[in-house]
Amino acid sequence: MNRSLAILALAAGLACAHAPAGPQAPAPGPGPADYFPLAVGNAWTYRDRSPQQPDAVQRTVRIVQRDRDGYFVDDQRGALRADADCLHDRARRLLCKPFAPGATWSSVVGPSTTERYEIAGVNETVAVPAGTFQGCVRVRARVRGGGVEQVAEQSYAPGVGLVRLETFVVVNGVARPQVRGELESYRLTGR
Known part of the structure; x- marks a missing residue:
């Protein structure tokens, strides 16, 4: 799962495999947009601190437009939108309610592979x-x-967005760190 820092800021895309049955009322409480404020002009600067990266690399991702489909498009070719229940890129759901440990959803990666998501922690520092x-x-x-x-x-911080991304490859039960990106600075011009 080699992800660039552009992905780190505004994630990547995989096709969604699960759709809610019938119309549903939005769940109460904070929503995905509260954990990733989207507005033209918002910017996040990340530092890649990956184990295989000898020198930390910095990348800034800026939202430059909102397209006719309602996605906020960044200068790294990423795109996000938030509805009452999920934060989406063009093909998958990245952060979904309920924000409760163990809540799950999935996305189709390919013809025979599914990526599974879960809320692994809430109210974390x-x-x-x-x-x-x-x-x-x-x-x-x-x-x-x-x-x-x-x-x-x-890890998503309320009112800020993605603050940390870590990826691992697990082979024979042994986890090997691949990517570690951390938020270095951010500028929010609106929501």
């Missing part, structure tokens, strides 16, 4: 160079294939 953030939600995504499990954990 995450310390990164941009600051210490309270009330974070951590999402864990897993995909298995060829005897290897790929795992990504993303």
Whole structure:
């Protein structure tokens, strides 16, 4: 699961395999947009602190437009939108309610592979160079294939967005870190 820092800021895409049955009222409480504020002009700067990266690499991702489909498009070719229940990229749901440990959803990765998501933590405190953030939600995504499990954990801070991304490859029960990106700074011009 080699993900670039552009993905780190606004994630990547996989096709959604699960759709809610019938119309549903939005769940009460904070929504996905509260954990990833989307507005033209918002920007996040990340530092790649991956184990195989000898020198930390910095990348800034800026939202540059809102397209006719309602997606906020960034300058790294990513796109996100939030509805009452989920934060989406163009093909998958990245953060979904309820924000309760163990809540799950899935996305189709390919013809025979499914990526599974779960809320791995709520009300967490995450310390990164941009600051210490309270009330974070951590999402864990897993995909298995060829005897290897790929795992990504993303931590979202309320009112800020993605503050940490870590990916691992698990082979024979041993987790090997791949990518570690942390929020270094951010600028929010609106929601």
